[in-house]
Amino acid sequence: MTGRRPPPAEDEEDGAALFREAIGTVRRLPEKRExxxxxKPEPVPRMAERDEREARGEFQRLLEEGPLEAADSLRYRRDEISPRVLRRLARGxxxxxxxxxLHQAGAAQAEAWLRRFIAEARAAGHGCVRIVHGKGLHADGAPALKNLVDRLLRQRADVLAFHSAPAAQGGTxxxxxLLRPR
Structure with a gap:
């Protein structure tokens, strides 16, 4: 075979003519526009919304609970940290x-020391550190350093969890x- 089609037979030509005659005149459809x-929808900043929700939650908690007292335990864990890890931390x-x-430090000085300490501890690869803030028994009203430490640690993304130390390690x-690995 040569790959050419043979000329149509007379029957095929008659069939095509009959078909055209049966359908009548044909008009071309208008071209379809795209x-x-x-x-596209605007991207949703999910991480920023989550951070905002967490910050509002922390702020609301502080408004509702008020400042910590000398005997109150500090405790906090991020969602990705299991409660078991927090219990182990609480037991030391x-x-x-x-x-x-931070004994004898003023609030501004304690804040600066704490920020630098956490940054240096992470840079050194430390996973767990202790911060001694005192019980604030000599202060008028709520223990200022204890509340400062609680507030600052909750705000830091590099802090995974914290808990007041066991009695043998300083208690309340x-x-x-617990620090996030580098």
Missing amino acids: PVPRP QYATQDELD GAVLV
């Missing part, structure tokens, strides 16, 4: 690798902090 694309089952003592006058 649909106008819909504008993690070895502390560094310590910061110290806090054990």
Whole structure:
């Protein structure tokens, strides 16, 4: 075979003519236009919304609960940290690798020391540290350093969890902090 079609037989030509005669005149349809694309939706900043929700929750908690008292325990964990880890931290089952003592520091100085201490501890690869803030028994009203430490640690993304230390490690006058790995 040569790959050419043989000429149509007379019957095929008659069939095509009969078909055209049966359907009548044909008109061409108008060309279909492409649909106008819909504008893409704006991206949703999910992480920013989550951070905003968490911050509002923390702020609301502070408004409802008021300041911590000397005997109150500090405790906090991020959602990705299991309650079991927090219980182990509360029992002092993690070895502390560094310590910061905030006794006798003013609020501004304690805040600066705490921020630098956490940054340096993470840079050194420490996973668990102890911060001694004292019980604030000599202060008028609520213990200022204890409330400052609680507030600052909750705001830091590099803090995974914290809990007041067991009695042998400072009790409610110290806090054990789990840090996010570098």
